[in-house]
Amino acid sequence: MRGLRIEKPGRPPEVAADLPVPAAGSGETLVRVAAAALGHLDRSVASGTFPRNPPPPYVPCGDGAGRVEESERFPRGALVWLRGGGLGVTRDGVAAEYAAVPDEAVHLAPEGVDPMLASCFFSPATSAWISVHELAAVRDGQRVLVTGAAGAVGSLAVQLASLAGADVTALVSREERAALVPGGVRTIVGTVDAGPYDALIETVGGPGLPARLDAVTPGGVAVIVGYTAGARLELDLPSRCAHDVDLRFLNMIRRAPQAFALADDLLVRLSEGELILRTDRYDLAEAPAAWQALTDGRARGRVVLEVSVDR
Numbered sequence: 001m002r003g004l005r006i007e008k009p010g011r012p013p014e015v016a017a018d019l020p021v022p023a024a025g026s027g028e029t030l031v032r033v034a035a036a037a038l039g040h041l042d043r044s045v046a047s048g049t050f051p052r053n054p055p056p057p058y059v060p061c062g063d064g065a066g067r068v069e070e071s072e073r074f075p076r077g078a079l080v081w082l083r084g085g086g087l088g089v090t091r092d093g094v095a096a097e098y099a100a101v102p103d104e105a106v107h108l109a110p111e112g113v114d115p116m117l118a119s120c121f122f123s124p125a126t127s128a129w130i131s132v133h134e135l136a137a138v139r140d141g142q143r144v145l146v147t148g149a150a151g152a153v154g155s156l157a158v159q160l161a162s163l164a165g166a167d168v169t170a171l172v173s174r175e176e177r178a179a180l181v182p183g184g185v186r187t188i189v190g191t192v193d194a195g196p197y198d199a200l201i202e203t204v205g206g207p208g209l210p211a212r213l214d215a216v217t218p219g220g221v222a223v224i225v226g227y228t229a230g231a232r233l234e235l236d237l238p239s240r241c242a243h244d245v246d247l248r249f250l251n252m253i254r255r256a257p258q259a260f261a262l263a264d265d266l267l268v269r270l271s272e273g274e275l276i277l278r279t280d281r282y283d284l285a286e287a288p289a290a291w292q293a294l295t296d297g298r299a300r301g302r303v304v305l306e307v308s309v310d311r
């Protein structure tokens with residue numbers, strides 16, 4: 001079968017046509033995969049710097065969607081999305097025509113949902129929801145700054161904060177990214193302004209983060225979600241104490257049970273168009289280019305691979 005293979009961590013994925021079709025063991029479901037999402041976690045695992053990776057050579061991608069081929073638990077032909085159970089982290093992922101998936105990682109999707117959307121919504125939608133509603137506890141009328149606002153988590157955070165009644169400002173790195181920000185919110189390019197903001201949803205990190213923390217009003221909150229532009233932050237503790245901004249961190253691994261509980265509702269809202277998640281779609285054969293676009297920050301939405309035609 002066709003699929004992606006990572007020969008060993010540290011190497012990018014290659015497209016293979018000779019992968020063996022896996023057999024579903026006890027407690028597993030065999031899925032004909034329609035779509036697989038490429039994300040930053042898949043890149044980290046493949047880099048070899050992540051604490052865990054599947055035994056190489058392995059099939060990457062922890063998120064996907066497709067139809068049940070063989071299962072003791074799910075009806076044959078049912079549309080499902082795939083996530084959890086160590087997929088793509090401790091065992092083969094789903095970027096191949098067939099995947100044998102632990103039943104706990106198989107989730108029924110409403111018929112009619114686009115498999116490309118079902119494959120990729122989980123992480124950004126649940127991360128944005130928890131960041132906005134729980135960690136930042138955004139309320140009506142608050143001023144909220146979202147960085148990486150053209151990205152997957154950022155664009156959903158913009159929408160959810162706006163729906164909560166916040167006055168949202170989107171920050172993007174370059175002019176051409178501004179057009180990708182949803183919902184006509186105020187957008188600034190490059191460096192943050194003086195604010196002040198009641199809450200910051202930070203998906204980018206990097207050297208501009210201290211200035212963005214300064215733009216949050218004392219008593220406000222900064223939610224650290226991601227660090228695509230840089231993973232280090234040096235803090236001057238006396239001025240941080242004086243400035244008194246509540247620094248909160250998102251850990252979606254710890255919050256997985258909550259995320260799964262939120263997922264069905266978010267998938268329906270996305271499928272019905274109440275929320276928008278832009279997808280950057282590639283054929284499986286174009287996976288190396290997709291991987292590079294994600295690495296370089298050129299992705300124009302969640303990167304999704306079409307693995308096989310859904311039927």
Ligand SMILES: NC(=O)c1ccc[n+]([C@@H]2O[C@H](COP(=O)([O-])OP(=O)(O)OC[C@H]3O[C@@H](n4cnc5c(N)ncnc54)[C@H](OP(=O)(O)O)[C@@H]3O)[C@@H](O)[C@H]2O)c1
Pocket residue numbers: 040041123124127147148149150151152153154171172173174177203204224225226227228229250251252253294295296297298299301302
């Ligand atoms: N803490 C958690 O549990 C958790 C959960 C989910 C996601 N995350 C993390 O959150 C971050 C955002 O995820 P996402 O899915 O929204 O990612 P994304 O859509 O690929 O990127 C978000 C934004 O980051 C900037 N960016 C991306 N790649 C870059 C690069 N190579 N150099 C500089 N800037 C870059 C871009 O901002 P511009 O558009 O402004 O250029 C992009 O819009 C990632 O680090 C992800 O790992 C963490």
